[in-house]
Amino acid sequence: MPRKTQQRNAVQRVLADANRPLSAQEVFEAAQDFATGLGIATVYRNLKMMVREKRLVLVSLAGEPNRYELAGKAHHHHFHCRDCNRVFEVPECTSDLRRMTPDGFLLDSHDLVLYGKCRECAG
Amino acid sequence: MPRKTQQRNAVQRVLADANRPLSAQEVFEAAQDFATGLGIATVYRNLKMMVREKRLVLVSLAGEPNRYELAGKAHHHHFHCRDCNRVFEVPECTSDLRRMTPDGFLLDSHDLVLYGKCRECAG
DNA sequence: ATGATAATGATATTGCATTATCAATTAGGA
DNA sequence: TCCTAATTGATAATGCAATATCATTATCAT
Known part of the structure; x- marks a missing residue:
């Protein structure tokens, strides 16, 4: 059973606020404001979890690190x-x-x- | 002054024959037939050289190793x-x-x- | 409040494509 | 043919995103 954590909320919020796909690094930087001391590993863990739960979709672009955006958007x-x-x-x-x-x-x-x-x- | 070598010719020929972009690995495998004992490093070196000389173009696809195709094709x-x-x-x-x-x-x-x-x- | 365990942060490790190293080989002009 | 520098093959090293590890901390059902 997943728990609510400040870090998870921060990652989620950052992605909800940005209306564009963000890399783990971008999420990491923006989410610091809502979760001080946040670690990059936690960002990766939560992104992966949210993709598994289909709340995020992975945006893979040539020669770039993966980005993530909220699921459910129109094509x-x-x-x-x-x-x-x-x-x-x-x-x-x-x-x-x-x-x-x-x-x-x-x-x-x-x-x-x-x-x-x-x-x-x-x- | 670049020299003509069996290995370089093999790489070139494989790419000219394939009418699709090939990865270094694909070139490596196909070029064995024309240059026995060919090493993968040589394939990478020649691909890089041919891109520098604009005889090949790099085809970068999301989540995939680079591929290469002959330059000068229509868009x-x-x-x-x-x-x-x-x-x-x-x-x-x-x-x-x-x-x-x-x-x-x-x-x-x-x-x-x-x-x-x-x-x-x-x- | 307490305990079981999910989650975290720091960091080591992995995976994989690509590049560097270096001794040995080879092309090709003199 | 000879010489010199380009080239090669094997493999170690690199770069970088992403994952695993592990001791510590925090969540939340009881």
């Missing part, structure tokens, strides 16, 4: 800012991906990542 | 087979990605990966 994709290295959400792509799937291939899912500068970095 | 994306773990090329997506870019963000490039079963695995 969407991500924008990776090359300057600040933050990842943002973008709405679903509308194009018919089946059209680009080679004959005989079975399409399950897809991932689209946009790269560039976020609003702040473009500023 | 395209990739299909990652969940069964055999091979990656294939697919033609460019036609949708207007700028439409999904949030206001104020600057879009440089994008990557799209399709997931599913390739023809052989779907067979």
Whole structure:
């Protein structure tokens, strides 16, 4: 039976407040404010647990450490800012991906990542 | 001055013959046929050199070791087979990605990966 | 309040792709 | 052919995210 802890709440809260996927390191830094003395191992443990419980989903991007976002969001994709290295959400792509799937291939899912500068970095 | 070696030729040939991006490991295995006793370090060295010379491009996919493909191809994306773990090329997506870019963000490039079963695995 | 045990923090360890090291080999111009 | 420097193979080392370990602390049902 899982227990309520300050650390777990802090991790959860940080992810709920950020409306973008965060890395363990980002969660670690932000969650310090709500759980002083927080350890990185605890962050990893709680992220893993919350993914297992399907309260978070893992966002895996090429060449990047894993990020995590709240589960249950509508289908969407991500924008990776090359300057600040933050990842943002973008709405679903509308194009018919089946059209680009080679004959005989079975399409399950897809991932689209946009790269560039976020609003702040473009500023 | 770079020299012509059996090993370098083997790496090059394997990548030219495969019409899909290959990992260092895949290159290593396939190139054995053309260079007996080939070492994995040599494969990595040559891949790195060929990327530096812009004869290959690096294909980085989430949670996967790097893959490499011949440079100079038309813009395209990739299909990652969940069964055999091979990656294939697919033609460019036609949708207007700028439409999904949030206001104020600057879009440089994008990557799209399709997931599913390739023809052989779907067979 | 108490006890059983879940959770934590510090840190060592793992896993894995990739790179560095180095002695031995080989390419290729003189 | 000879020489020199590029290349190679074997393997140790690196980098880094993520996990395991373990003694200590905190939760919460009783």
